[in-house]
Amino acid sequence: MARAATTQRKIVVTTAAWIVGLLIFFPILWTILTSFKTEGDAIAFPPSLFPPHWTLENYFEVQSRSDYFRHFVNSVVISIGSTVLALLIAVPAAWAMAFSPTPKTRDIMMWMLSTKMMPAVGVLVPIYLIFRTLGLLDNVWGLMVILMLMNLPIVVWMLYTYFKEIPVDILEAARMDGATLGKELVYVLVPMAVPGIASTMLLNVILAWNEAFWTLNLTAARAAPLTAFIASYSSPEGLFWAKLSAASTLAIAPILVLGWISQKQLVRGLTFGAVK
Amino acid sequence: MGSIQLQHVNKSFGTHAVIPDASLEIKDGEFVVFVGPSGCGKSTLLRLIAGLEDTTSGQILLDGQDMTAAAPAKRQLAMVFQSYALYPHMTVAQNIGFPLKMAGMDKAAIDAKVKEAAGVLNLTSYLDRRPRNLSGGQRQRVAIGRAIVREPKAFLFDEPLSNLDAALRVNMRLEISELHHQLKTTMVYVTHDQVEAMTMADRIVVLNAGNIEQFGTPMELYRTPANRFVAGFIGSPKMNFVDGAEAAKHGAFAIGVRPEHMAVNKDSGLWRGTVGVAEHLGSDTFLHVNVDGLGLMTVRAEGEKQLHHGDVVWLTPDPSRIYRFDKDGQALAAA
Amino acid sequence: MATRQTKALARAMMAPSIIVLFVWMIVPLVLTLWFSFQRYNLNYPERSGFVWFRNYYFFLTDPAFLQAIGNTLILVVGVLVITVVGGILLALLLDQPIWGQGIVRLLVIAPFFVMPTVSALVWKNMMMHPQYGIFAWISKTLGLPTVAWLTDYPLASVIIITAWEWLPFAALILLTALQSLDEDQKEASEMDGANFVNRFIYIILPHLARAITVVILIETIFLLSVFAEIYVTTQGGPGYSSTNLPFLVYVQALLNYDVGGASAGGMVAVVLANIVAIFLIRIVGRNLDA
Structure with a gap:
């Protein structure tokens, strides 16, 4: 009796969950499908869910008309570059705080977090002026540094929570086993820390890829990553929806895949370890 | 050889003395158990011997040599941790061989030693597994294997059985005792369980609030406890x-x-x-x-x-x- | 001896992060504060000088400012209500046994990974467009008048878009928290005769309390600085009807070149954000010990 009720219930719940899931996903699905339509089909009324005439033309057009690939490379360079920069200075810091904490460590962590709370508009004006003076406007390197600074607190925090989970016992065991500090690092610490560093990196790439305040305000045609490039489609002339969809699909596809892979770490990273 | 001497060892954190003044002489080949309620300083005392904690004052002598300031690696002691502290990214064979690798031994010699240890500990068929795929008892044996391959002067055990279930604990107790008879190496063993102390030890150190209450054979402690604390602690x-x-x-x-x-x-x-x-x-x-x-x-x-x-x-x-x-x-x- | 060396090393390892963050936080902030007391417009470089609180006075008495503050608050609260309530419901739904649970989960969290400019454009053109949007099609099919979302309900439109972006975040975190609820506790409460509503009120909601707080605070931090969604869709209009504080500062600084006024606005935003930050930092700090 109980079994039958459970199965029935599962069918209802499953149906509801799929409907809700598809509704939430619909705008993305719609964008992907539209990218394979001709411009005419894209604005046809009534709309058809699947393209009546499948075409890849939009993807080629996006590239030939607006040098899409350059913006894609900008996005890759900026997001990966800022992440690597952040890791380079965050790994030692998180390491020191996790393994030789002092009474001040906690305050330092809190202070780092508080820098993340500062709204970007609060510093937009001076940063803009400084960048203008230094000739860093519309420059990939300048943006890379800004995004590194934006995400540095999250990176330190995430790494810290991962490093904290490496048991001190193991480090002591390595010392008892005769490992010098260098060997301890190579054979024990680094292999154990790699998974944590990797997921921190992943989350940070996602955040940097999607960052849209500084990229919109500090770049123009040359250094614009995809966020800013896509925004240029908001100008009202013409309804190139299929092309817009193709450009959007290309812009979100890689990060959607990365995001799906890292969803577990995401919770932890975004809540600073408060929810695991 | 593996005698251990503590001379007026003191360990303080700030003004708080965890070990006020401990003197002790452990003979070569002896199985000595430190026993006491939790927080009595028995683990601290073991970690002082291991070199994982610095002494505040006093001397620690190994084989008559002053090792008070020596790094843990230089003391030629092996330790088995309560959490086993196995390296999760290494196989059983790599875990056991790690100290030998650190000592710079060549690969063939390491393999031979690891095989030998695995044979003694019934781990031969698990050598390629990783720690997370082992049961608690097997992990414990790997930790012991890692300790015995390097032929240390003495073994230090920090509550090694407290994460095992009751039946396994009795088994491992026998195995460790058997191992001591085979190897005849000095063993220092920390536990809060007086049954483990009574059954395994040649001599027992009863600790209370950082002080050594009594040091003697299990039967001495049972028959002539020095004070009410020892009398109450030993015997079940x-x-x-x-x-x-x-x-x-x-x-x-x-x-x-x-x-x-x-x-x-x-x-x-x-x-x-x-x-x-x-x-x-x-x-x-x-x-x-x-x-x-x-x-x-x-x-x-x-x-x-x-x-x-x-x-x-x-x-x-x-x-x-x-x-x-x-x-x-x-x-x-x-x- | 050894410990002292470790401490020195630890300090050296932390130094780069601390210095970099310190510079990043302090230098621009001090500059913003300094500019906010200056008469400073890039269009009129010859008019300059220290004006004390004049910029604040102009900024705070500008009717656009009051509207922007109001819009900022409505935006934050609106999105919070939608995402937290929706997130709880979604989390409860996804916590049930479902066929294909993993896939549904992926579908639900997907919007969070879409860059803000893309989601804003997709919603603007393909969902809310008065002629070709999906919403228009639904209205027409049902025989209802079509709605020009972005011109008639600009703020509500921005709220919908932003809520769509943040709903997955809330759902994912609340689901994670929900899954950490002890199975025994649920069963014990069932044995104690609690029905679903009782279980929700007395067991589930208290268990989620911390996660909900975290969601609210973190979302607030980000929602206070919503920018791209407005930039791409309404440009703050019509009039100032969908301008929030960050967008107003952007308009002052990069469109009107009024550095002094924009800086004063930036300082107001900093103060607002800090009020929230104090609470967030306390909560996260408490969890640090656990």
Whole structure:
């Protein structure tokens, strides 16, 4: 009796969950499908869910008309570059705080977090002026540094929570086993820390890829990553929806895949370890 | 060779002395157990010997050499941790071979040693697994394997069995004792379980609040405890203590009688009481008796004794086995 | 001896992060504060000088400012209500046994990974467009008048878009928290005769309390600085009807070149954000010990 009720219930719940899931996903699905339509089909009324005439033309057009690939490379360079920069200075810091904490460590962590709370508009004006003076406007390197600074607190925090989970016992065991500090690092610490560093990196790439305040305000045609490039489609002339969809699909596809892979770490990273 | 000497060792954190002043001499080849309640400083003492903690003052000598300031790796000691502290990213073979690799031994020699150790510890068929795919007992054996391959001067065990279930714990206890007989290497073993201490040790160090209360063979501690703390800690079930007028009859501030040193009779005896809970174990029966005017006492009776809740019984302590203590809890010489 | 060396090393390892963050936080902030007391417009470089609180006075008495503050608050609260309530419902739904649970989960969290400019454009053109949008099609099919979302309900449109972006975040975190609820506790409460509503009120909601707080605070931090969604869709209009504080500062600084006024606005935003930050930091700090 109980079994039958459970199965029935599962069918209802499953149906509801799929409907809700598809509704939430619909705008993305719609964008992907539209990218394979001709411009005419894209604005046809009534709309058809699947393209009546499948075409890849939009993807080629996006590239030939607006040098899409350059913006894609900008996005890759900026997001990966800022992440690597952040890791380079965050790994030692998180390491020191996790393994030789002092009474001040906690305050330092809190202070780092508080820098993340500062709204970007609060510093937009001076940063803009400084960048203008230094000739860093519309420059990939300048943006890379800004995004590194934006995400540095999250990176330190995430790494810290991962490093904290490496048991001190193991480090002591390595010392008892005769490992010098260098060997301890190579054979024990680094292999154990790699998974944590990797997921921190992943989350940070996602955040940097999607960052849209500084990229919109500090770049123009040359250094614009995809966020800013896509925004240029908001100008009202013409309804190139299929092309817009193709450009959007290309812009979100890689990060959607990365995001799906890292969803577990995401919770932890975004809540600073408060929810695991 | 592996003798360990502690001379007036003190360990303080700030003004708080965890180990006020400990002196101790462990002979080569001895199995010594540090036992005491949690927080008594037994693990700290072990970590001082290991070199994982710095001493505040005093000397630690290994084989007569002053090693107080030496790094853990230089002391040629091996340690088995409570959490096993296995390297999760290495296979069993790599875990066991790690200390040899650190010592710069060549690969063939490491392999041979690892195989030998795995044979001794029944780990041969698990050599390629990773720690997370092993049971608790197997992990424990890997940790021991990692310790024995390097042929240390002494083994240090920090509560190695406390994460195992009861049946496995008894097994591993026997295995470690057997290992000691085979290797004849000095072993220092920390536990809070007095049964482990009694069954495994050549000599036991009883610690309380950082002080060494008594250092002797298990039977010495059982027969002639130096004070009330040791008397109460060693032996299971615990010794019964009585103070007041009844103790004064024996010229002491307090007296103690072990549960196994009392006779139980239904008709007559020295102390009258009512049976509360009777625990029938088969081989023994433990009676928790509410003795009139003296309080709750535990008595061991023979296993088949048919006594139940509410029965009235008489208890008679063996007069030659009554322990006497003064006001400060120190043992008084037998009367 | 050894410990002292470790400490020095630890300090050296932390130094780069601390210095970099310190510079990043302090230098621009001090500059913003300094500019906010200056008469400073890039269009009129010859008019300059220290004006004390004049910029604040102009900024705070500008009717656009009050509207922007109001819009900022409505935006934050609106999105919070939608995402937290929706997130709880979604989390409860996804916590049930479902066929294909993993896939549904992926579908639900997907919007969070879409860059803000893309989601804003997709919603603007393909969902809310008065002629070709999906919403228009639904209205027409049902025989209802079509709605020009972005011109008639600009703020509500921005709220919908932003809520769509943040709903997955809330759902994912609340689901994670929900899954950490002890199975025994649920069963014990069932044995104690609690029905679903009782279980939700007495067991589930208290268990989620911390996660909900975290969601609210973190979302607030980000929602206070919503920018791209407005930039791409309404440009703050019509009039100032969908301008929030960050967008107003952007308009002052990069469109009107009024550095002094924009800086004063930036300082107001900093103060607002800090009020929230104090609470967030306390909560996260408490969890740090656990």
